[in-house]
Amino acid sequence: MSLPYSKKVLxxxxxxxxxxxxxxxxASATEGSPACGDMVKLYLKVNSDTHKIDDIKFQSxxxxxxxxxxxxxxxxxxxxxxxxxxxxxWQQASDTLGGLPPVKVHCAVLAVDALKIAIENxxxxxxxxxxxxxxxxxxxxxxxxxxxxxxxxxxVMQVNFIKDIKLKDGNVGVFxxxxxxxxxxxNIAEEIKERLEPLWDIxxxxxxxxxxxxxxx
Amino acid sequence: MKKLREVYLDNxxxxxxxxxxxxxxxxFFRNDYAVASSQFSHAPGIRAKEGIDLARHIISxxxxxxxxxxxxxxxxxxxxxxxxxGLAMSNQDSKRNKIIISGVEHFSVxxxxxxxxxxxxxxxxxxxxxxxxxxxxxxxxxxxxxTLLVSIIAGNNEVGTVQDIKSIAEISHKVGAIFHTDAxxxxxxGQIDVQEQEIDMMSITAHKIYGPKGVxxxxxxxxxxxxxxxxxxxxxxxxxxxxxxxxxIAGFGxxxxxxxxxxxxxxxxxxxxxxxxxxxxxxxxxxxxxxxFNKRIPNNLNVSFxxxxxxxxxxxxxxxxxxxxxxxxxxxxxxQASHILLAMGFSHERAHGSIRFSLSKYNTKDxxxxxxxxxxxxxxxxxxxxxxxxx
Numbered sequence: 001m002s003l004p005y006s007k008k009v010l011x012x013x014x015x016x017x018x019x020x021x022x023x024x025x026x027a028s029a030t031e032g033s034p035a036c037g038d039m040v041k042l043y044l045k046v047n048s049d050t051h052k053i054d055d056i057k058f059q060s061x062x063x064x065x066x067x068x069x070x071x072x073x074x075x076x077x078x079x080x081x082x083x084x085x086x087x088x089x090w091q092q093a094s095d096t097l098g099g100l101p102p103v104k105v106h107c108a109v110l111a112v113d114a115l116k117i118a119i120e121n122x123x124x125x126x127x128x129x130x131x132x133x134x135x136x137x138x139x140x141x142x143x144x145x146x147x148x149x150x151x152x153x154x155x156v157m158q159v160n161f162i163k164d165i166k167l168k169d170g171n172v173g174v175f176x177x178x179x180x181x182x183x184x185x186x187n188i189a190e191e192i193k194e195r196l197e198p199l200w201d202i203x204x205x206x207x208x209x210x211x212x213x214x215x216x217x
Numbered sequence: 218m219k220k221l222r223e224v225y226l227d228n229x230x231x232x233x234x235x236x237x238x239x240x241x242x243x244x245f246f247r248n249d250y251a252v253a254s255s256q257f258s259h260a261p262g263i264r265a266k267e268g269i270d271l272a273r274h275i276i277s278x279x280x281x282x283x284x285x286x287x288x289x290x291x292x293x294x295x296x297x298x299x300x301x302x303g304l305a306m307s308n309q310d311s312k313r314n315k316i317i318i319s320g321v322e323h324f325s326v327x328x329x330x331x332x333x334x335x336x337x338x339x340x341x342x343x344x345x346x347x348x349x350x351x352x353x354x355x356x357x358x359x360x361x362x363x364t365l366l367v368s369i370i371a372g373n374n375e376v377g378t379v380q381d382i383k384s385i386a387e388i389s390h391k392v393g394a395i396f397h398t399d400a401x402x403x404x405x406x407g408q409i410d411v412q413e414q415e416i417d418m419m420s421i422t423a424h425k426i427y428g429p430k431g432v433x434x435x436x437x438x439x440x441x442x443x444x445x446x447x448x449x450x451x452x453x454x455x456x457x458x459x460x461x462x463x464x465x466i467a468g469f470g471x472x473x474x475x476x477x478x479x480x481x482x483x484x485x486x487x488x489x490x491x492x493x494x495x496x497x498x499x500x501x502x503x504x505x506x507x508x509x510f511n512k513r514i515p516n517n518l519n520v521s522f523x524x525x526x527x528x529x530x531x532x533x534x535x536x537x538x539x540x541x542x543x544x545x546x547x548x549x550x551x552x553q554a555s556h557i558l559l560a561m562g563f564s565h566e567r568a569h570g571s572i573r574f575s576l577s578k579y580n581t582k583d584x585x586x587x588x589x590x591x592x593x594x595x596x597x598x599x600x601x602x603x604x605x606x607x608x
Contacts, residue, residue: 003532013532019602034605035565037526037545037554041604059604063528063545067602 005064006098012068017075020057027122030194031114031146038062038107040070042114046122051082058111065104069093070111082119082128088112117146121198135199137165140172143195149188156188163210170203172196180209221538224584228425229374229402229517229575230542234468235427241471242429244268245464253461265463272470279473280419280436281410288435288456289466293401294325296420296435297368299457300397301329303443304366304418305338313365313394315339319351320560321378322370326399327556330368338365347562348507349378356388364394371419372403375544375557375573376506377517379407386415395441401425401433405476406515417441423465427578428472432465480578485515487585488576492518494589499596505558505571516577519544521563521570524606525599530572533595539588544571 003010022028022043032039039062045055056077058070072093077085090108094100100108123129133139144165147156156162156176166173174192178185189207196205225233245268251261253269273284290296305316316330320342330340343359344352351369360367367389372379382398389396397418400409404421411419418441422433437443437456449458489510495502501523507513522530527543534541544555545568554568574588 003535010536013529014536016602030604034526034569037565037569039604059602061524061603061605062526064532066526067529 004101004104005068006100008096008098009064009068009100012071012097013064016058016060016067016071018057018071018078019059021059022055022057027118027125027198029114029118029121030191031110031117032062032066033191034061035149038066038110040066040111040114042070042074042111042118044118044122046082046126048126051128053077053080053082053085058114062107062110063104065100065107066110068097069100069108070114072096073111073115077115082122086116086119088115113146124198124200127200129200132200135167135170135201137167139199140165140167140174140196143199144174144192147188147191147195149184156192170201172202172205173208174205175208175213177210179211181211182209185209222587224539224580224588226574226576226580226584226588227540227542228577229377229514229573231424231430232427232577233579234424234429235472235475237475238428238468238471242464242468245467249463253463265461268463268467268470269461272466272473275470275474276421276434279405279409280421281412282436283439285454286436286439288437288453289461289469290433290435290453290457291431291462292424292433293323293399293420293422294433296422296433297323297325297397297399298329299435299443299446300418300420300437301326301366301368302333302446303456304395304397304441305333305336306444306446307442308365309336311365313363315341315361315364317341317343317356317359317364317367317394319343319345319369321345321349321373321376321557322368323374323399323401326368326370342560343369345560349373349376349557349561350507350512351380351385353381353384353388356385360388360392360394362392364389364392366395366397368397368399370402371398371400371409372407372514373506373517373557374402375555376519376561377402377514378507379403379512379514382416383414386417390415402514402517405473406481411436411438418443423469423472426472426476429465429468432462432469434469477578481515484576484578484580485510487580487582488516488518488574490582491574491576491585491589492520494585495520495592498589498593503567505561505563505567514575516575518574518576519571520574521567522572522596523566523570524603525596526569527572529599530592530595533599534588534591537591537595539591542573543569544573545569 025043026046027044030041041059043057056074060067060070090112145155145157149156164175193205249264251265253266254262277284277287343356386396395417399420401422405426417438419436424430447458503521505519527545544558554565558568
């Protein structure tokens with residue numbers, strides 16, 4: 001058989017490790033969306049003294065590459081400290097798997113991003129941010145790059161979808177160009193909140209839809 | 218190692234060539250291999266020409282046209298290019314500059330039409346409904362005296378929906394437009410009569426009906442002015458240059474000659490059985506394409522499995538020896554979800570989770586039972602892995 005995947009990718013695809021959900025996880029993160037065809041969710045259980053990853057599990061909606069990289073990343077990250085785990089790269093995941101076809105690299109990036117965001121989320125919610133940099137609009141924009149608009153499958157910052165972002169005293173307002181009764185309005189609002197709420201100095205996140213502004217005028 | 222059982226269910230892509238076709242084609246590789254030539258030539262050349270003539274006769278009879286109205290090509294993609302570009306090129310100075318296609322066309326129609334936009338033609342896309350049927354009312358509104366061509370796929374290669382060709386042809390003719398249809402998938406599986414259905418141009422191909430790859434034909438109604446797109450000698454009534462693919466054309470004729478409508482009936486009931494078994498064994502399955510199975514390509518079934526992604530399904534099934542395809546972005550060369558399913562108004566998720574099963578006369582009930590058993594396991598495993606659950 002001459003599939004474009006290495007033997008190891010196929011092995012992990014067929015028999016993924018660390019599959020499932022961790023109940024009462026200390027942190028979690030979702031990358032991608034079903035709309036873009038790949039989605040991975042990571043759960044972390046972290047030892048609060050050693051900051052070592054005690055348990056890590058994943059769920060995947062995606063292709064073989066997505067499943068295999070998510071699985072290998074859970075294995076690499078297991079028992080590592082958060083600092084060590086942060087340094088895991090997609091290249092490392094890909095190398096451990098014996099390489100990935102170029103068109104499938106984005107699936108590996110997705111899994112690594114999920115790990116990074118999950119660790120960041122943990123740090124924010126557990127007071128581990130060393131130099132507590134105040135959240136700026138740029139930080140928010142950076143985080144919103146991971147929210148995929150299910151209508152287009154492109155992240156919300158790439159397309160002209162976010163009209164404005166307001167930030168004052170830990171209160172964030174995100175103005176989206178979408179009506180509140182749109183099929184995906186709730187989905188997008190939830191994803192945006194999921195991204196911004198873990199930030200240490202953010203108290204409240206509000207999503208303002210096009211029609212809610214109009215009615216206020 | 219035990220040889221893996223192989224169940225090939227990708228027959229809307231291509232089929233296994235029938236043994237009788239291979240045997241017949243061999244004659245043209247071994248004995249009648251000369252260039253088909255005029256009746257004044259040498260004997261081998263005349264034998265080759267007779268091979269082509271016979272095929273042309275068989276196929277024209279099957280679609281009810283004259284032999285002079287059938288142009289052999291390298292396949293349906295070339296036929297679609299010839300029909301659309303050839304017609305446009307011979308009408309560059311005409312007042313008609315509008316080309317109407319649907320959103321569920323094959324890439325060869327889509328891109329042929331789009332390429333003409335550079336030469337000043339305007340391409341309009343008629344809506345299809347969520348079963349893939351062309352919206353007749355919007356087509357009526359779209360056609361006008363500026364419309365040169367309406368090109369609509371007869372039977373959809375992906376979701377199997379069969380259009381009401383005659384109605385679409387009539388609407389086209391009312392404004393004086395030419396009607397072309399890509400019948401690559403419907404040809405032989407469904408009834409086609411170019412006279413009765415008022416078709417002006419039609420693309421067909423051999424490899425989807427147990428014939429060889431690399432040969433197809435374009436039916437061009439007498440009087441329809443098209444310019445050739447491949448220049449050279451005067452072959453194929455000067456519509457298509459290049460030495461004729463004699464063995465291929467002969468094989469095409471043979472495949473049509475031996476095609477059995479009885480077998481199509483059997484395939485249809487096997488397909489129906491497959492759908493029943495999938496529904497009975499797997500939850501949360503959505504049917505894509507025509508719900509009325511009489512308006513589907515008889516060998517086609519396309520369904521979406523919720524909460525999971527198609528490439529993973531395809532790969533797991535492949536490891537169990539079952540060959541199917543998906544409309545998922547991961548699977549496509551362009552990393553794009555099936556434009557056909559999206560044109561039908563479906564979400565990306567539904568496209569990503571879609572699987573096409575297309576059967577052949579070589580499949581058995583046992584193949585289908587094996588497929589459903591394996592499929593059930595694969596879908597369950599992937600759903601257990603998925604972060605998305607029913608809401």
